[in-house]
Amino acid sequence: MTYFTSIEEACRAVQALKELPVIGTELLDRKALRSIEGRRGIPDYIKDFPDGTTALLIETAAHDKKELDNKILTITRGLERFEKLRPVNFTDKKEEYSVLWNMRSGIFPSIGGMRPPGSTCLIEDVAFHLEDLPRAVAELQEILTRHEYHDSAIYGHALEGNFHFILNQSFDTPQEVARYQALMQDVITMVTDKYHGSLKAEHGTGRNMAPFVEKEWGKEAFSVMRQIKELFDPKNILNPGVIFNDDPLCHIKDFKPLPVVHPVVDKCIECGFCEVHCLTWGKTLSSRQRIIVQREIRRLKETGENPGLLKQLDKDYFYPGRATCAGDGLCATSCPMEINTGELTHYLREQAHPRGSRDEVLGMLSAHHFQGLKNIMRIVLRLAHTAHIVLGTRLMSWICKVANKMGFPLWTPAMPGAHRVKPHHQESEADTVVYFPSCINQSMGVARGAPDNTPLTDKMVNLLQKAGYRVVFPDHMDRLCCGTIWESKGMPHIADEKTAELNGALWIASHAGKYPVLCDQSPCLYRMREKIKNLDLYEPVEFIEKFLVPRLDFHSTDEPVALHITCTTQKMHLDNDMRRLAERCSTQVFIPAEVGCCGFAGDKGFTRPEINAYALRKLRPQLEAAGIRTGYSNSRTCEIGLMTNGGIPYMSLVYLVDSCTTPKKPVK
Structure with a gap:
């Protein structure tokens, strides 16, 4: 990305780049840059750029590093004579240039998201001859300013002379409609009459440009196009009025309303x-x-x-x-x-289900009697596990599918048995960690047929102790929950109450934040981090990478393993850490393509299993083709759904780490 002092200077640089070894150049004006300030990965220094700053995102490619370096040198020298705010800086690192392309692709929705609620985001694309770029693009910018579109932005495919301009428009008064009509008339006149450019550079004409097609192409060409349309579509069924429209004012009629719904989504421009x-x-x-x-x-x-x-x-x-x-x-x-x-x-x-409703009352009762609810859950899991042993998988599955059609939650062979955590009290001077097993892992053991029959909580403690940590549990664990259950059901006040209760218990257990806190379930930890700000909170991947890796020797296996990166892991930007940790343990880590959120979503795998199955419809064929026999993740409920729909056992990544590590030997 190269930053120039003005849009004219940037366009002059584009003219020079046409003769240099580049394969693409994207222009972003100052307002386009301003719309993405503060986003993840966007450099802070762009906030300090003056008005008029214009950026060029320049792409080049080569067969090898030497050729690439030569091309970069040629381009850099070719841009020396132009006034820039920062030196030309190329990168060949994917994680860096991906951010730059995300900047470019996010301009349209970002500008649209800045619009006042209820207004509409409009985008047009015009094209100019390369020799006219500096004057034409500057004049387009001047027209937008003259008509008081102060939040508008210009960006586009500069080497082709193709530029988009975006503006946010309200149509709720005659004055606003007239302002927009005057703007479009000035743009049309400037593009077609003065610079003989194109009103539609790459996208479809649409109703907004339909009144001006004849002006751009002339009567004869327009007549030929219309005749072709009539031959293929004599009844005018296909896109009526979109390209050929006899109403010269069709572009300022029948506006699509965008009513205010909720602050969370009112910025949406429906880009998809x-x-x-x-x-x-x-x-x-x-x-x-x-x-x-x-x-x-x-x-x-x-x-x-x-x-x-x-x-x-x-x-x-x-x-x-x-x-x-x-x-x-x-x-x-x-x-x-x-x-x-x-x-x-x-x-x-x-x-x-507002406060006082039946559902809300049940939610409150479940929160206040959470320990009893967990005990009931353990009884149900124990009964189901016993029935599975007695009836066998086929009959048990058939009975449960019938019951699910009657409204009961779905049981699958991936369902684990019951489990109760037995806190280990260690008297030691070792480094200390507070371990809060999630409610799910406090209550659920392992599934029948799992490669390792050790419950996750015991496996986690074993791994921590192997690395020399003293493990402390919060008091009254059976009562505690992060609150995600109630948040997902639309009961935020109950969720916040449970989170506050958990925060208090962890504060005491950690000696007022002295010790780090580990939770073994990624979705739970995500909410804890969102709501609890006075503690150092970790889920397994980050904790192992940060604290345990220096204390353990890894002995990787050649056995291929599947890895599922949960939604919350991605949202916490720990996906690369998770991949790196898995690669410490196995030389063949397989991440199935086009498998994102598993769709279990807390309890949907039980209550709406069709969603879980649809989300994972592409999983099993890939696992079978790759010959994978075991998968790993960091969320127990996700693992149940993955096992059900993937056909192989899925377990916490903690199991893999524990099986592949030994305490680090002291250096002699």
């Missing part, structure tokens, strides 16, 4: 970037579609135009919208505005 991480995309609704439906519900409520449709839409939204959303928040990781549609789902669930 989030959908790549939405596990229900293609099954029920995607994260983007959930927002769109909620906007339509809000619009119908505000206008009152169709009460029957509103009632039906509200009712029909339950299963595809509320019930099947995992709420994992992975959608936010690919959204430039970091919109977590799961938070909207939690809000809607909260609205569905």
